[in-house]
Amino acid sequence: MNPLIKAWGIKRSFFNGGKKIEVLKGVNLEVYEKEIVAIMGVSGSGKSTLLHILGLMDAPDEGELVFLGFKNPFSLGEKKVASLRNREIGFVFQFPSLLPEFSVLENVLMPAFIGGFKNKEKRAMELLRSVGLKESLFNRRSYMLSEGEKQRVVLARALINKPRLVIADEPTASLDEKTAAEIFDLIKDINRVYGQTFIVASHDRTLLSRCDRSYLLHGSRLYEA
Numbered sequence: 001m002n003p004l005i006k007a008w009g010i011k012r013s014f015f016n017g018g019k020k021i022e023v024l025k026g027v028n029l030e031v032y033e034k035e036i037v038a039i040m041g042v043s044g045s046g047k048s049t050l051l052h053i054l055g056l057m058d059a060p061d062e063g064e065l066v067f068l069g070f071k072n073p074f075s076l077g078e079k080k081v082a083s084l085r086n087r088e089i090g091f092v093f094q095f096p097s098l099l100p101e102f103s104v105l106e107n108v109l110m111p112a113f114i115g116g117f118k119n120k121e122k123r124a125m126e127l128l129r130s131v132g133l134k135e136s137l138f139n140r141r142s143y144m145l146s147e148g149e150k151q152r153v154v155l156a157r158a159l160i161n162k163p164r165l166v167i168a169d170e171p172t173a174s175l176d177e178k179t180a181a182e183i184f185d186l187i188k189d190i191n192r193v194y195g196q197t198f199i200v201a202s203h204d205r206t207l208l209s210r211c212d213r214s215y216l217l218h219g220s221r222l223y224e225a
């Protein structure tokens with residue numbers, strides 16, 4: 001089976017006050033269709049840096065990336081990369097980032113709107129139901145929701161365009177233990193029902209033990225854990 005993502009020799013450095021910090025020193029990884037893959041590592045180890053590259057938000061300095069059959073997708077140019085990102089990747093971050101003045105439903109529809117996909121209201125409502133959001137909240141402005149409710153909306157939004165990959169960067173870190181477990185259950189359900197592949201960065205070992213496979217970032221290198 002061909003991997004959904006294959007990366008090798010990925011390097012990324014940043015300059016901080018004239019000093020070069022090598023965050024990724026040659027990272028290799030493969031992610032297969034329908035897997036939930038965890039990326040572990042202490043704070044500052046480079047998890048977000050790696051997820052930004054795998055999510056086509058940031059190009060590596062060196063290395064090769066094959067993404068859904070596209071070799072070195074960054075060479076396609078910003079417009080094509082943006083469209084690939086919009087169609088094929090859903091994002092979930094640590095702090096639920098919704099547009100506060102828009103309704104819950106409008107937030108879920110936003111990636112469909114940006115991608116020019118029409119008539120997605122029914123799907124948006126189905127997704128909101130499947131992530132367990134109360135129907136009475138669908139038309140409420142998103143700033144009124146609790147953090148747990150917002151993260152459910154973010155998950156629904158991540159799925160609206162039926163992406164093949166969902167990248168979740170510490171999706172449960174801002175939630176209490178019970179809500180975090182519920183959100184992780186949802187990720188497992190979505191993976192089972194819709195077949196989406198997930199790459200999840202987290203510190204939480206209990207949640208990570210429920211992933212199919214895990215990697216550890218340590219000393220700027222990635223190890224199978």
Ligand SMILES: Nc1ncnc2c1ncn2[C@@H]1O[C@H](COP(=O)(O)OP(=O)(O)OP(=O)(O)O)[C@@H](O)[C@H]1O
Pocket residue numbers: 014015016021023041042043044045046047048049050
């Ligand atoms: N745009 C940037 N400019 C300069 N330095 C950066 C940039 N992005 C990340 N870094 C540095 O790279 C290192 C890795 O950061 P990164 O955010 O990837 O870590 P992380 O593992 O996600 O940490 P956390 O668990 O706290 O989210 C840190 O030292 C950080 O300060």
Ligand SMILES: [Mg+2]
Pocket residue numbers: 047048049169
């Ligand atoms: Mg991070």
